[in-house]
Each structure stands twice: as structure tokens, then as C-alpha cells.
Amino acid sequence: MVAATAPSEEDLPPDVIEPVVIGPTWRRGPDGRFVLPEFSLGWHVLSWTAEYLQHSAGTPWRYTPEQARFTLWYYAVSPETNRFLYRDAVFQRLKGHGKDPLAATYAAVEFVGPCRPSGRVAGPNDPSGVPEGQPLGQPHPEPWVMLAAVTQSQTRNTMMVFPGLFSPRAIEEYSIDLGKEVIYAHKGRARIEAVTSSPRALEGSRASWSLINEPHHWLATNGGHEMAAVIERNATKSADGSARTLAITNAYEPGENSVAERTREAWEDAQAGRAVDTGLLYDSLEAPPGAKLTAAWAPKVIEAVRGDATWLDIDRIVASILDVRNPPSRSRRFWYNQIVAAEDAWCAPYEWDACARPDLTLSDGDEVVLFLDCSKSDDATGLVACRMADGHVSTLGVWQRPPQVDVWNVPREDVDGVVDNAFNRFRVLAFFADPGTGEDQVDGSRYWDRFIDAWAERYGARLLVHATTTGTRRHAVEWDMGGDRRRQEEFTHAVERAEVDILERQLTHDGHKIMRTHVRNARRRTNAFGITIGKEHRASPRKIDLAVCMIGARMLRRLVINSSKYGKRPRARGKGRVIVLG
Template sequence: MKPVLTVKDDYIPQCDSCKTFGNKMCEHRTLGWGILRWAGEHFRSDWRYTRSQRRTILRWYEVDENGKFVYQTGTLQLAKGSGKGPFFATLAAVEFLGPVRFSHFDDDGRAVGKHPQEPWVQLFAVNQDQVKNVTLTLNSLFNQAAIAKYAMDPGIERWHARQTDGTFCLLEAKTASYRSAEGGRPSALFMDETWHWNESNNMVNVYHTATANAAKVGGRTLMATNAYIVGEDSIAERVHTAWQRQQDGKQRRTGMYYEARSADPTFDLEDEAQLREAIATAYGDCHWVNIDAIVDQCYSGVITRDEVLRKYLNLVTAAEDALVDPVAWDNCGVELELKRGDRIVIGLDGGESDDATAIVALRVNDSFFQPIAIWEKPDGPEGQLWRVDKEAVSETIDWIFANYRVVGFLSDTAYWETYVHQWNEKYQSRLDVKASGRSHVAYDMRGNQKEITEMNVALVGAIENGMVKHSGNYGLSRHVKNAKRRNNKYGTSFGKANRDSQYKVDAYAAALLAFIARTRLIASGKQSKPRTVGKLQTRGGF
């Protein structure tokens, strides 16, 4: 079974020359090799990083041709018991005393590190037990020569030391609170178990305060978490959402590292052999993990299916009011793409400013979803006056009709009446299904609550039974997983978590409109074999 990875397993930073000659130990684009040597000299003799941990260090300390870090913030999303705490402790120790800032390129072009000007490492955890996971490792990590060399004074929650040039170094490990985060100037910031960090325990304020403190002095932030629960609005979920938007090209800043290793969600949980393989896949080279004990726990009847998936297989799971099981949606992912000439139907759900605007295509012959484009309000100051470019959306519609056999097109009318009328006039002769009695395109989602509800139930059932496919696009997947169940007199419909929620669902709405169009097409009997397809086309949100 192949793992699901956010970073390719064999990726190691390399300069162009080393890529050409296949040199995997390139030191020109990472401080990581020097850091690993430093750890080997100063940590106790029996400490060994696993291969995957070494790769993480090489990646996290990647620099560009100017010596600037490629990543300022990062997240490690790993299964429970995969050694996040001890690994975090070693990285904190490295930031405390090691050569973790770029100094110069030597005569051979290798990146050389130095210690920060004012080393101040802060490690935050939600409770004292999490702090202990880190401090127990720290207290036994350094060898005696290192303790003497750096005049180290270890404490319970604070460590003092001095570099050989006299620079004072401070490391703090503590339970997080808003007050404890105030006033810091950390050169490195570590945040543990961020799936527990939410509004209810005030950890969101801690996150904002601590990261702002780090940013003002150029400090770097690294987080560790188990798979989060969709809809709890934890820091882990917020950060993952931001990273997904980065992958979609929606973020101006791209200096975010996200490393996750999960089991393939298509395995059968009831099949013990498949479960064992999935667990082994999720844990990779964590040789200390007792797979027998985990299997026993999974079948104990004490923990739920969602806990098994989230804790031991590193799969994101749904909150109680989620519309779609994230694992079921991921199961429908395939390595396919639309091709020019494909026979498709499309759905458009449009917003103006706060809500997203999405166009999603559904191939008629195999129920394959692929978003054509998703326009979303940017985060931060640039989003304050943002409005969707409706002309760009209309041009995208023209592009779709020029490159595919579009036989159905449903567009919600809210905010888009003029454009919907124009599209209907222009393309109605090519469409085999009508959206309403007066238009081939105009579909009033508010006025069709009964059909929306019935088709929503049908689409969710199709997802859960693997009867649809999708391309794995981050934008569409985010919106599908954000959707919440909303009951009405006709059954179960969908909606956002609340009116002002930052977790948008517009691409799911567009997919549902496409699903309705295909359902009507099939019912009409106007199915036909697709014409010969041509070259792969991409647009907008890809």
C-alpha cells in the first residue's frame, strides 16, 4: 500500500548542478546537513534520527540561492505515537544551540549555518503532560561534553546556556496561555498538538500572539499535530486550509511547509490484513510502533471508527454535523483529468465579495468531477476590497464552451442575473437540458429547495458509495469537507458552519448543480457516446 504524502518521499533540497549529477547529499540548498552533523556531535551517542526525520530536517532548513529560508512556517501532521514529541524536542534543542541561521556560502558553494543573534526558543503545549513529553527528551538529549561546552543550566521548564562566543541562549517549554505568550521575541517557536488549539480554550489567541512575536524578529514557527476533526475550527484545521489555498495558488505568500503521511483511505477497515498494512503505511519507518497493540485497540470496541482513522492512520475525520465523510470523499479521488472534447455538464455558484465563485464540471460518461476555476477572497489586507472579476468568470465560461461538449449548464442566479441571461442567449442551442421553464441556464437555488435537498441526499449517497470520481483538487475538496448538514422540511440539505464562516462551500454547491444537470440529462434519455477527445486543457483553478 502506498502512503498518501503531501511531500514526495524522495524529495531532498538540491541545487541544479546536484540534480543533474544525482548528488543526493547536496549541501548548497539546505543547512540540514550541517545541523545533522552538529546533532551527531552534541547529542547522546545512542540518539538516532530515522530516515524520514532526517529528510524533514533537510527540507525544513532549505534555503534559496540567496540563503533565504524557503519556509517560515511549517506543520508536521503525523499519526499518534509516531514520535512527534521527542522529534520536536530535538529540533528545539537544535534551535537553542545549533547552526540554524544562514551565514554564508563557502568556497564550494555549500550553505553554512550559524547560531541566531539572540537564541530564544519557545515551545508551547496545551497541558503539562504534553510539556513532559518534550522535557523528558530534552533533559537526557545532550552529551556531557555539550553540557560543559555551552555551560548549560537545565531546569524544569527553562534552560539557559551560552554559546562559545558568550551569546546567551534561552529555551522555554510551557503550557500555553495568552499571558505566557505576551512579550516574547522567539527566534524559534514550536507549537504542539495544534488540533487541540481552538477558541474554547483560548489557544487561538495564544497562536496569534506567539506567531506575531516570532514574526517581528524574523523567527520561524513549526507546529505538530495529529489529524484534526473538520469543523472544529482548530488551529490545525486553519493552517491546513491555508496550506491548501497555497497549493491552489490562492495565497500571495507561499512560505508554508506542510508534511503529512497518511494511509490510503481506500482500505477496508474490517479486513485485519488491510488494517495492518494501512497502519504500517501511516507510520512508515517508526520502528518502535507496536502494530499488534494498535490493531487490538482498533478492534476493542472502545474507540470509534473516526478515532481509528484519525489517530492511527492520520486521516482527517468529520465533525458530527459534517455533510460528507472526508474519508469517503478521498476514496473517490482518481488520477484523471478532463480532456478537450469531453462531454460534460457544468455548475456555477457565484458570489460577489465574501463568498467564493466556483465552476465545476462533471463528465457525463463516468461521473468525474473537476473544478474549472474557483475564485476566493484572499486572506489579509488584500481581501478587504476584493470583489470577484465577473468578466473573468464570463470569459472562463466561453473558454469551457470552446473546448468541451457542454450539454448542461446550471447557474445560480443570485448576483449574476445579467450574466446568466447572456449565457442563456448565447449557448441555449447547445444545451440538452433546461435549468427552468424559461431558461436553459438560470437556476434559482433558493426557489428550488425541494430538488436541492433531494439531489443533495443523492449526491452524498453517491460519494459514500464510490459512485462518483474527482481529481483530488484541493479547492473542491476543501469546500466539500466544509459543508454542514442542514435539515429542512424536505430532508437534509447543506450550508456553511455559519453565515460568517471562513470555511466556504460554494464549490460543493457548484458540484451539486452539475450533478443535478447530469441527473436531468440521464432522465431525458439524451445520452450519447462522447466524441474523440484531444489534448488536455486546463484553466483557472488548476
């Protein structure tokens, strides 16, 4: 029995906790029913596994509804091309969900089952049990199923499933020879093999299907990065082009740069439009951002994120969560299936997500402030607005080098157009732009000087607060942090204030995916004035520029509110009408 004090009303969870749903398995349509793929070989997989596989007790294999839906999506096929919709997949769930047995059934299907589209479809009352019109499968002609991990203990969990998984009928019909590290069928023509060897030894293998087991443990230091790269190359050059992978994982430890972390970031980049979608199916069920690790919250959270894994003992898990010997970050990763922050991260992803209010949008005529963080090529350039009325943060634009492009400069004219549009739409009370350090190749001036000067000339008279009001270079817009200790101190205090606002839910934002990534990438850095933010290292490709813009815009809003001119400003009369004093 775990003793706990009675929670206050503020700490009580809602009656129903909705998990964060990533991927199609738990997605519902407007009618409330689960969304299923139009055309899937998964129907044949469901039928075959029920006939040839079994649970340890000897009963015919049955997937949970959650597993069945994921199976249908993983084996979804394009009716036009007769090829799989997804090249690879990640199945991320909390610890104990049953990921290894699920993966073992797919390995069995890829080993001797109907794992490739045959080009035929099921007819009425088809003897295969497949619904009419759905694709029928056929075995791979030369199946080589590879169960890959960086340690033997990882592959052992999956290999131990097979002796009890294949039914006596399957063993006899397919001539299956159950070995400890290699399983053969069809007199050696088909095999399942557990591999933990050097990546070089895997180079050139012709695996028809690969399981990437626990990629949150696959690091550069243990050969995990190179092993993942070799598996991807081998799958790409497969003879029929249909070799695929499945990764099963818990939530990874941020900052380790594991294969799981790299894969999740690649998927998020594709979702945000920063990278091409190459056919990765990512499926995860995670605790909502505001979920607490308390006796009141934990049972409902576990019930929400365990999906159909009803065999998990909720009381036992709650006791583990409340055990002070277990770090909260570990409980969130293992039991809430949440990706927590790296040790030196400025903001945990779930804390940032809890502040998202995509329903709050900027309207024409809103009073806002703008902050622009400029770069020439290496870093991103971002423009963020902060509404004066409520401090809501919105991303107006972000420009960063596209993937696989070596030579690229930020298109200044595009940025200029977005700035003009912002001034046309909103009542901009202040606009700060940090020019960065890049040079213009034509005249040797700073890359952004000409545009920042033009904005000051064009809009300076409208602004209540100017960026630089002392010294030899007074400027309405230019706010250069480089080398200016006073501004570094000002920004450092803004960083600390923004962190408090996020933790206390006093900040809202539009949920922009790239800003989320930049906030996640920001690391805590100490300077002479306190805690500021920076990249993980100077040459890191992980950008933080929109995080800088967000903090800068919130800082600028406070400067305007505290200025003597704010209370004397002209007010707009009528929706969208802007009064500008000449």
C-alpha cells in the first residue's frame, strides 16, 4: 500500500485523460470509428497468424484490436502500384506493452507467411479468410529475417518467443527447425537470425526484413549508428525493393543521439515540412503534456497510454512511479511513454506542448511586437510575433537551409515581404531585429544591414519603442546582441522569465512544429548574468533560432508595456482599422 496525501482540487486529474496520439492506430474518423487503410495485406496477415501461430498456452494467436490496427497500417498497400505504403515503421510504447511478441509475429510472417503482395485480391468468401477486394499475399522467395540489436540480451527477448509461437502445424508444414540463434525453414532456404555483430559483418547481407530492437540503446559509441545505416542500405538495394524494417522502442533518453532519437527527429522534420517524407510510419501513444506523476494522476494516465495492454498491472506501475528511488524522468520515459528533456535542456518538450493553443490566432488589427533573428546561411532566420493583449506567440516565418543543399543563403526579399505583410495586417508597436554576423558578398557590409535600415526608414515612425536609443548608432529596428553586454544581460533575464512563464503556464503559443523543435534543441548555458540558452555546441545543426525569437518577442512585449508611450498610444477604432501618426 502506497501512502499519499489527499490531492488538492488543482492537482486532481480530469475524469478522462486523452493521450497524445501519434500515427494512425488510434486515430478516429468523424463518425468516431477507427480509421483503417483502404487496401492492406494486413488482412491476410491477421488470418494467417490466427491459423499458424499460437499463444504460449497453445490457443490460436489473436492480436489485440490495437495490434490488429497497427498490423493493417504497417502492411497497407497502394492499390495503384501494389507496393507497401510505408518503407519503415516505429512502434513506440510504454515498457511491458508487448512489443517483442508483436514483432515476433511479424518476423514469423516475413519468414514463411504471406508477406508480399501477390497482385491478386480476395473474392467473396475467400478460403484465406481475407475480406473481399483486399490483397492476397505470398511468401518471400528467399526470406532472410534479421533481428538486430547491439547486445545479445536485446535479441534474446524476441528469440525466446518463437518456440512457443509457431503452432505444431506450422512447424510441420514449413519444416521449421527452432535453433537458439538461427531458425530455419524449408530445409534451410528460409531463416530467422539474431545479429549483434559488427556493422561491417552485416554489410552486403540480403535481409528481406529487419527488426531494429530497442534503438534507444543504439548509440554511436556501441556501433548502433553504423549498424542502422548498414541495415538501411541493405534494405534499399534489395532485389524486389520491398525489404522493410520495424523498430520497437520505449521513449528515448534525449541528448544521447540514439538511433531512436534520430529517427523521431527525422519524422518530426518530415511532419514540419523540413524534410521529405520517405515513408516512415511512426506510431506512439504518449501521456499528455500536463500529466503529473502523482497518486491521483498516475492510474488514469497509465490506463490511457497502455492502450490494449490490459495485462499491465496499474497498481504496480503506480507504486514504481511514486517510489522516490526512481527518478521522475525515468518514470515519464518508461511508464508515461514521454520523451523528456536532456539533462542540460532548457525546456522539456511536454512542458512546451502544455502551453500550445493553436486555437488562438492573430487577427487583423491586433497590436503586436515583432522579433527577427537574422542569419545568412548556417543558422535559421525567424520572425515571431507576440500579441500585446495576452502575450500569445505566433511564428510568422522561418527560413533555414533545405536538406541536402550545400550552398544556400536566406532569401532576404522573402523575409522582407513577410515583414511588410505583418505591418500591413497588424498594429506593430515595436520591431527588433538582431542582424547576425554574415557579410554581403557584393559590398562587404553585414548581410542584413540594408534591409534593417530600410525597415527603420519605412516603419520607424510607427513604433512606440525603438531598438537602440543611446550611443552613436541609434536605430529604430536594429538590436544587436553580439558583443553588447547590456543586451546580453537583458536577454538573459528574458530567458529566465520565459522559463518561469512556461512552467507556470503563463505563456501560450501557436504550436508551430519548427518552433517546437527549436525550443527542444535549446540548451541551458550559464553566463555572467545568469542562465541563457545556446546550441548544444557551436557547430551543431540543431537550430534554436525560433526559440530566440520567442524569448525576444516576449521580452519586447514587456518593454513596450513598461514604456511611458504605451498608455498614450492611439487606439484602433473598428475591427482591423489601424491609426498611424505621421
